[in-house]
Amino acid sequence: MSELERDRREIAAVLQQPGVHPDPSLRITRRTFVHRSCVVGAATVAETFAWWPLLNTLDIAYAAEAPFKFAWISDTHLYPKSLNTRFVEKTVRAAKEVQAMSPPADFLIFGGDLAQLGKVEELELGVEILKEINIRKVYIPGEHDWYLDMGKKWGELFGQPHWTFDHKGVRFVGLDTVSRGPDYWTARKMSPEERMGHMATLDGTVAGAWAGVGRDQLDWLQKTLANWDRNRPVVIFSHNPLYEYYPPWNFWVRDWREVNEVLKPYTKVTNIHGHTHQVLYNEIGTMRSIGMLATSWPWPYAPEGVPKLTKPMIRVDPGDHFDGVGWAKIDVSAQDKVEAEYIMWRKQVFAQSPDDYAKSIPEVLRPRIADNIWPY
Amino acid sequence: MTAPITRFILFRATPAVALAVLVGPAGAHKDPVTPQLLNSYQQVFMEQVRKGDLLFHGDAATEQAMDVVLSKTGMACAMCHPMTADTHPATFPKYQAQMAKFATLRDMINWCIEKPNQGEKIADDSEAMKALEAYIYWSQSGSVLNPGKF
Numbered sequence A: 001m002s003e004l005e006r007d008r009r010e011i012a013a014v015l016q017q018p019g020v021h022p023d024p025s026l027r028i029t030r031r032t033f034v035h036r037s038c039v040v041g042a043a044t045v046a047e048t049f050a051w052w053p054l055l056n057t058l059d060i061a062y063a064a065e066a067p068f069k070f071a072w073i074s075d076t077h078l079y080p081k082s083l084n085t086r087f088v089e090k091t092v093r094a095a096k097e098v099q100a101m102s103p104p105a106d107f108l109i110f111g112g113d114l115a116q117l118g119k120v121e122e123l124e125l126g127v128e129i130l131k132e133i134n135i136r137k138v139y140i141p142g143e144h145d146w147y148l149d150m151g152k153k154w155g156e157l158f159g160q161p162h163w164t165f166d167h168k169g170v171r172f173v174g175l176d177t178v179s180r181g182p183d184y185w186t187a188r189k190m191s192p193e194e195r196m197g198h199m200a201t202l203d204g205t206v207a208g209a210w211a212g213v214g215r216d217q218l219d220w221l222q223k224t225l226a227n228w229d230r231n232r233p234v235v236i237f238s239h240n241p242l243y244e245y246y247p248p249w250n251f252w253v254r255d256w257r258e259v260n261e262v263l264k265p266y267t268k269v270t271n272i273h274g275h276t277h278q279v280l281y282n283e284i285g286t287m288r289s290i291g292m293l294a295t296s297w298p299w300p301y302a303p304e305g306v307p308k309l310t311k312p313m314i315r316v317d318p319g320d321h322f323d324g325v326g327w328a329k330i331d332v333s334a335q336d337k338v339e340a341e342y343i344m345w346r347k348q349v350f351a352q353s354p355d356d357y358a359k360s361i362p363e364v365l366r367p368r369i370a371d372n373i374w375p376y
Numbered sequence B: 001m002t003a004p005i006t007r008f009i010l011f012r013a014t015p016a017v018a019l020a021v022l023v024g025p026a027g028a029h030k031d032p033v034t035p036q037l038l039n040s041y042q043q044v045f046m047e048q049v050r051k052g053d054l055l056f057h058g059d060a061a062t063e064q065a066m067d068v069v070l071s072k073t074g075m076a077c078a079m080c081h082p083m084t085a086d087t088h089p090a091t092f093p094k095y096q097a098q099m100a101k102f103a104t105l106r107d108m109i110n111w112c113i114e115k116p117n118q119g120e121k122i123a124d125d126s127e128a129m130k131a132l133e134a135y136i137y138w139s140q141s142g143s144v145l146n147p148g149k150f
């Protein structure tokens, strides 16, 4: 059995025990996502499990004192303007659409990977574009933002990479899942650019299992949640998913077991994450996890490990750079309901038939080798 | 019409090595392979895989050495196809909707170079094409052959 397979069985045994689910009062609304509009229908939890579970609409009991919404943008992967204008265009479009939300969103969470290669110029371009948005903005880092100067510029621009605040009855937490990667550069005497290059290669074999929360931050999280009623909602933003989906691409955090230990007492935890650039939904113990779209480009689903609860997104047209990407709106209504709506810049978000799903053609992939051959 | 039968009889009666001398024109047959020989063939292949891997991941030095411009947007093949995911080489040749034609893997590689990457098309029989093909097939060598599949 491969190590991956062992891990996967473990996560199923530990976290997907029969009868353990996120808040059972969860109601899931079925939607067809069309840009700027949607068709609403209702389904019970039982129906939903029989059908495809839906990603977008989530209830959180006791959530809202007053209805509100917030917006998510992430994974803009900005290059300098002179090199790539497409990524700039799409970031500008997302920013304009968030700013145009009516009524306005209470805040914007930027979920990491603002820059492509961590350059000052790229990060500053991001700040410039996001100035379009006049509401409160909070940020967590992505690996592409961090490993050129180890978070120096990012910290100057955005401050602490982890934080918490309460908003209308919900405790929000931002986690830094990127800065604690194992040191692969010192012994190999890499330049900052080389270090960044390996980190910026999703399928690279050099940077290893860099995604993690870390003991210190877990202790902080535990302290942060200690005075919070266990039955009240917690929304955790992280760049990487807080469960194990596909470690070779860091579609996980390596210390997901410890994260689960800390979160276990809380019955209404929602994790919203970036990094995977694709539609994802999963439930781990009492936590539900929602993957957000990038504005830059979509990653394919990993060859294995796509959560069974995910209704996959439709195959992307590589000829249309506005396809398979977008941003998200999250609503918290007066009826204590949290909805996440993918705003994808094409008509269909979800696969309508098995043939729409890229993984309907099975593939067996080998990890790359050239980055592990001397002199790398 | 009788020759094949004669050969068949010879085959039944003669050790294989002698057969190699008896049938077919001189020089048309290989020497028996040795582990060293197999190893050298494999090395030739893996060198192509290595180069293809570097090209696929946007390595500027390899592009320069092979005199190709695969991208002008900063995008590399591996950014949409980590570990060659979703390249589905085993489904070619097939009707490819983006090109609206019956296409080979090489056609598709060039389409990606020209459209999303906005780079410069490479010749079908170029070293860079062979290297890219070697890497993609190597990476997907466990996938099942399914030509024509959408």
Ligand SMILES: [Fe+2]
Pocket (backbone or CB within 6 Å): A075, A077, A112, A113, A142, A275, A276, A277, A294
């Ligand atoms: Fe990203």
Ligand SMILES: [Fe+2]
Pocket (backbone or CB within 6 Å): A113, A142, A143, A144, A239, A274, A275, A276
């Ligand atoms: Fe990322």
